[in-house]
Amino acid sequence: MGEGLRERKKRETRLRISDIATGMFVARGFDNVTVAEVARAADVSVNTVFNYFATKEDLLLDRAPEVEELLARVFRERRPGESVLEAVRRDLLDALDTGHYRYGFHEADDAFVRMVESSPSLSARVREMNEARERKLAEAIAGELGTGPGDLTPALVAAQIGATIRTIVGHAVRRMLAGESVGAIAPDLRRQAEHAFGLLETGIGGYCVRPETPEGPRA
Amino acid sequence: MGEGLRERKKRETRLRISDIATGMFVARGFDNVTVAEVARAADVSVNTVFNYFATKEDLLLDRAPEVEELLARVFRERRPGESVLEAVRRDLLDALDTGHYRYGFHEADDAFVRMVESSPSLSARVREMNEARERKLAEAIAGELGTGPGDLTPALVAAQIGATIRTIVGHAVRRMLAGESVGAIAPDLRRQAEHAFGLLETGIGGYCVRPETPEGPRA
DNA sequence: ACTAATTTTTAAGTGACTGCAAAAATTTCC
DNA sequence: GGAAATTTTTGCAGTCACTTAAAAATTAGT
Numbered sequence: 001m002g003e004g005l006r007e008r009k010k011r012e013t014r015l016r017i018s019d020i021a022t023g024m025f026v027a028r029g030f031d032n033v034t035v036a037e038v039a040r041a042a043d044v045s046v047n048t049v050f051n052y053f054a055t056k057e058d059l060l061l062d063r064a065p066e067v068e069e070l071l072a073r074v075f076r077e078r079r080p081g082e083s084v085l086e087a088v089r090r091d092l093l094d095a096l097d098t099g100h101y102r103y104g105f106h107e108a109d110d111a112f113v114r115m116v117e118s119s120p121s122l123s124a125r126v127r128e129m130n131e132a133r134e135r136k137l138a139e140a141i142a143g144e145l146g147t148g149p150g151d152l153t154p155a156l157v158a159a160q161i162g163a164t165i166r167t168i169v170g171h172a173v174r175r176m177l178a179g180e181s182v183g184a185i186a187p188d189l190r191r192q193a194e195h196a197f198g199l200l201e202t203g204i205g206g207y208c209v210r211p212e213t214p215e216g217p218r219a
Numbered sequence: 220m221g222e223g224l225r226e227r228k229k230r231e232t233r234l235r236i237s238d239i240a241t242g243m244f245v246a247r248g249f250d251n252v253t254v255a256e257v258a259r260a261a262d263v264s265v266n267t268v269f270n271y272f273a274t275k276e277d278l279l280l281d282r283a284p285e286v287e288e289l290l291a292r293v294f295r296e297r298r299p300g301e302s303v304l305e306a307v308r309r310d311l312l313d314a315l316d317t318g319h320y321r322y323g324f325h326e327a328d329d330a331f332v333r334m335v336e337s338s339p340s341l342s343a344r345v346r347e348m349n350e351a352r353e354r355k356l357a358e359a360i361a362g363e364l365g366t367g368p369g370d371l372t373p374a375l376v377a378a379q380i381g382a383t384i385r386t387i388v389g390h391a392v393r394r395m396l397a398g399e400s401v402g403a404i405a406p407d408l409r410r411q412a413e414h415a416f417g418l419l420e421t422g423i424g425g426y427c428v429r430p431e432t433p434e435g436p437r438a
Numbered sequence: 439a440c441t442a443a444t445t446t447t448t449a450a451g452t453g454a455c456t457g458c459a460a461a462a463a464t465t466t467c468c
Numbered sequence: 469g470g471a472a473a474t475t476t477t478t479g480c481a482g483t484c485a486c487t488t489a490a491a492a493a494t495t496a497g498t
Contacts, residue, residue, distance in 0.1 A: 006495060034484065045447050050486065124343040152390055156415050159386045163378035171371055192371050199375055202421055225464060253453065264478050
C-alpha cells in the first residue's frame with residue numbers, strides 16, 4: 001500500500017501549519033498572533049488548524065513527545081555500571097558542552113525562550129511537559145526494577161532529578177535572558193551542574209546502577 | 220479612620236462570590252459551571268466577578284497565598300538545631316498524623332481533589348502554586364544564609380524538597396481517589412514519607428541547620 | 439466515471455475575558 | 469441634609485480559543 005497521496009498531503013499540511021505558526025509566534029509573540037492569522041497565512045480554514053492541533057499551544061510544541069521521552073531514553077541507554085543519576089548528569093553536561101538544545105539552553109535562541117516565558121499558557125504547557133518527563137522516567141525505572149506501584153522510590157528519584165535539571169536550566173535561561181551569552185556562562189554553568197548533581201548523588205547516587213553483565217538490574 | 224462601610228462590603232462581596240463559586244464547582248465540576256452562573260447565584264454581574272477575581276480559577280484558589288507561603292514559613296519557624304529538611308518532614312508528618320489538610324490530603328474531600336484533577340486549567344494552576352511555593356522557600360533560605368543569586372544551592376534544595384512532597388502527596392491522593400480512606404492508608408503513608416525524606420537526607424540533611432544560639436545561621 | 443470514504447470548509451454558537459461609558463451606591467465636603 | 473467627588477457596579481459590544489453539525493471538495497477503490 002505504501003503511503004497514498006492523501007496521507008502525504010496530510011503530513012505536509014500539518015508540518016506547514018506548524019512551521020508557519022512557529023515562525024509567526026517567534027517573530028511577534030505567542031499571544032500577539034491569533035489562530036485565525038495562522039490559518040490565513042497557511043491558507044487553510046481555522047477549523048482545519050484545530051483539526052490537526054488540539055490547542056493553539058500544540059502548534060508550537062509539536063515535538064513535545066521527544067522532550068518528554070528524553071530522560072527515560074537516557075536512562076534506558078545508560079552505560080554499564082552507570083546509575084540513573086550518572087547517566088542524566090553525563091547527558092546534561094554533554095548537551096552543555098556541545099551546545100545541544102535538548103535541555104533548553106539553546107545557542108542563540110533568546111527569541112524562542114523569551115516567547116515561551118512571556119506567555120502564561122505556554123509556560124503552563126512547559127510545566128506539564130516537565131511533569132510528563134519525570135513520570136516517564138519514573139515508569140522506565142519502575143519497569144526495569146520490576147517494582148510495584150507501592151514503591152515510591154522510582155517516582156521520588158525521577159522527581160528529584162527533574163527538580164535538579166529544572167533548577168539548573170532555569171538558572172541558565174535566566175542568565176541568558178539577562179544578556180549573557182551561552183559561551184560566557186558555560187564554564188560556570190558546568191560547575192553549577194556538577195555541584196547540583198553532587199547534592200543528589202550522596203543521597204541517591206547508588207540507586208539503580210546498571211549492572212556490568214547485560215542481565216537484570218541491581219538496586 | 221478604621222474600616223468604612225465600603226471596604227467591609229467589598230470584603231463581604233468578595234468572600235460571598237468565592238464561597239458560592241466554590242460550592243458550585245465542588246458540586247457540579249469546575250468546567251460545568253460558567254462564570255455567568257456564578258454571577259447569577261451571587262446576585263452580581265459578570266463584570267463584578269471579574270472585578271474581584273482576575274480569572275475563573277482564582278474564584279476557587281483564593282487562599283493560594285497561604286499554600287505558597289507554607290514551606291517558607293515552616294523553614295523560618297523551624298526549631299533550633301533543625302535543618303530545612305527536618306523541619307519540613309516534621310511538619311508534613313504532623314499534618315499527616317493530625318489529619319490537617321495543608322499539604323493536600325484532606326479528610327474526606329474527595330470531591331475537591333477530584334474536581335481539581337478533572338480540570339486541566341485547575342491542575343495547571345496547582346503546578347504554578349507548587350512552583351511558587353518552592354521559589355518562596357528558596358528565597359527564604361537564601362535570605363537567611365545571605366547567599367547571592369550565583370549560589371544555586373537554596374533553589375536546588377527547595378526544588379528537591381518540593382519534588383519529594385509532591386510525590387508523596389500525589390501518591391496519597393491517587394490512593395484516596397481509588398477509594399481507600401485516609402485513615403486506612405495513613406500508617407503506610409507515614410512509612411513512605413519517612414523513606415522519601417530519608418532519600419534526601421543523606422544528601423542534603425545537614426544543609427542550613429538552625430543554630431542553637433538564636434543568632435546567625437550556619438551552613 | 440461512479441460511489442464510498444475522508445478531508446476541508448462554512449456557519450453558528452459557547453464561554454472566558456476585556457474595554458468603555460453610563461448608572462448606582464458611598465463617602466466627602468459644606 | 470444635600471451637592472459634588474469618588475468608587476463600585478453594570479450593560480454592551482467585542483475578541484479569541486475552541487466546539488459542533490452539516491455542506492462541499494477531494495481522494496480511493498472499482
